[in-house]
Amino acid sequence: MKLADIYKAFQGDIEFIEAELERTLSAKHPVLKEASTGLLKAGGKRIRPVLVLLAGKFGDYQLDRLKHIAVTLELIHMGSLVHDDVIDNAPLRRGRETVMSRWDNRVAMYTGDYIFGHAIETTKAFSDKRVHTIISDVMNQICRGEIEQIRDQYNWDQGLRIYLRRIKRKTALLIAVSCQLGAIVSGATDELQKNLYYFAYFLGMSYQIMDDILDFVGTNEQLGKPAGGDLRQGNVTLPALYAIEHTPGFKQRLEKSLTKESSLEMDMEPLLNEVRTSGGIEYAQAMSDRYLHKANTLLMGFPDIDAKRHLIEVASYIGRRKY
Numbered sequence: 109m110k111l112a113d114i115y116k117a118f119q120g121d122i123e124f125i126e127a128e129l130e131r132t133l134s135a136k137h138p139v140l141k142e143a144s145t146g147l148l149k150a151g152g153k154r155i156r157p158v159l160v161l162l163a164g165k166f167g168d169y170q171l172d173r174l175k176h177i178a179v180t181l182e183l184i185h186m187g188s189l190v191h192d193d194v195i196d197n198a199p200l201r202r203g204r205e206t207v208m209s210r211w212d213n214r215v216a217m218y219t220g221d222y223i224f225g226h227a228i229e230t231t232k233a234f235s236d237k238r239v240h241t242i243i244s245d246v247m248n249q250i251c252r253g254e255i256e257q258i259r260d261q262y263n264w265d266q267g268l269r270i271y272l273r274r275i276k277r278k279t280a281l282l283i284a285v286s287c288q289l290g291a292i293v294s295g296a297t298d299e300l301q302k303n304l305y306y307f308a309y310f311l312g313m314s315y316q317i318m319d320d321i322l323d324f325v326g327t328n329e330q331l332g333k334p335a336g337g338d339l340r341q342g343n344v345t346l347p348a349l350y351a352i353e354h355t356p357g358f359k360q361r362l363e364k365s366l367t368k369e370s371s372l373e374m375d376m377e378p379l380l381n382e383v384r385t386s387g388g389i390e391y392a393q394a395m396s397d398r399y400l401h402k403a404n405t406l407l408m409g410f411p412d413i414d415a416k417r418h419l420i421e422v423a424s425y426i427g428r429r430k431y
Contacts, residue, residue, distance in 0.1 A: 111153055114421045117414065118161060121171055125157045125178045132179055132226050143207045143219040155315070156181045156283060158422065160290035163304050165415030167294030176233040177289045180243060183230065185282060187223035188250050190216055195258055196341045200334075238292060246285050253277030262342035262367060264352060264359050271349055272313075275320075280312030303406050307419070310403035315426050317396040320345035324383050336376040339383070342366060346395065350388035358382055400427045 115122050133145050157178035164174045192198070193206040194216045200206060208216035224247070231243055256274050260266055287308035291301040323338045324347050338345050339362075344352070352359045361382075365374060383389070403423055410416045 111422075111425055114418060114425065115154075115158065117418065121161055122154065122158065124171065125154070125161075125175055125182075128175050128179050129182060132183065132230065133223070139211065139215060143211060143215060154182065155422070156185055156286040159283065159286040159308055159419075162415045162418050162422075163287040163290030163296070163308075164294040165413060166291055166300050166304065166411065167296035169294055173233075173293050174290060176230050177239075177286075177293055180227045180230045181282060181286050181289070183223050183227035184243075184247060184250065187220045187227065188254065188278070188282075190220035190223065191254055192257075194220075195254060195261075196337070196343070198337065198341075234293065236292070239289060242285050242289060242292075246281050249277045249281050257343060260344070264344065264362050266344045266349065268346075268349065271344065271346055275313060275316040276309075279316040279319075280309050283312030283315065284309035300410070303409065307403050307406040307410075310399045310406070311423055311426060314396045314399035314403065317346055317392055317399070318426060321347060321389055321392050321396070324348075324380055325389060336380045339379060340366070340374075340376055342368070346392040347383050347386075347388035350391045351383045351386035354388075355382055355386045358386070397427070 130145065134141065160174055160178040160181065161169075161171075164170075190207050193208045194213050197208070198206050199209040206216070207219050227247075228243075231240055234240065253274055253276075256270075257278070260270065260274070284305050285308075287304035288301055291304045296304070320338065323335060323345065326335055339348055352362070362379065365379065400423060404420070407416065407419055407423070410419070
């Protein structure tokens with residue numbers, strides 16, 4: 109099943125959110141407008157807005173209120189992607205030139221900041237201090253995750269704890285608060301707010317681990333960019349972490365082969381094959397499955413409404429992104 113099939117039941121609301129995103133990113137400056145809307149038009153799974161809407165179904169569902177949360181969180185995600193591409197010196201995103209590649213780092217950083225600014229502005233629709241506190245905290249955590257990624261590039265001595273903390277900050281927390289805030293602004297019970305948060309947190313951890321697996325084994329069509337980008341950019345993800353710990357000499361080969369100066373032109377296939385044959389893919393898949401199982405276990409206790417079934421389908425989609 110594709111996400112488009114899951115979204116059919118509330119396609120009109122998704123299209124409404126999409127129009128709100130485009131309206132929000134409208135800018136008078138032509139470069140800023142083109143740069144900020146380019147990523148939007150490149151598409152995306154819109155996991156975060158969808159989770160906001162589905163969580164809202166567990167309370168008093170009002171699209172005019174939920175749209176502000178959905179737009180805010182997707183803008184935070186988009187802004188972080190623009191900054192990530194600068195950090196990673198990435199030429200492609202979803203098969204298209206990145207802002208950094210098409211213009212330069214300065215335009216990209218200002219574009220990311222512009223998108224973040226609109227994300228903050230959108231939250232003025234809410235007087236509830238919890239909403240502002242949660243959003244400001246998650247933005248802080250995302251930025252800390254970006255800083256950690258810069259600090260740890262080409263550091264082959266990382267451990268599992270560092271990796272899990274980084275993907276929590278860079279991915280899982282924003283997905284978690286998508287469900288939490290959707291439930292809060294819809295007036296769902298405190299227990300549901302908490303359980304939706306943890307459901308989406310576990311889902312987000314599984315989602316990012318699967319992304320990290322696909323970077324080693326996915327096709328160009330799946331990834332929208334060549335495989336092995338994380339390793340080339342010195343980012344140690346879970347499959348590589350396993351290979352470093354379990355393949356004799358692999359860490360030394362990484363230290364010798366991959367540096368900021370040497371990695372751009374080198375053939376990555378031998379190093380990628382070492383990761384693929386190390387058992388790292390299977391190890392990461394098992395960890396992703398454990399997080400997904402935790403998410404599904406929480407789901408079983410949710411009220412039996414259509415939104416619950418849609419959340420099950422979203423979780424199933426994430427678990428099925430096999431290689």
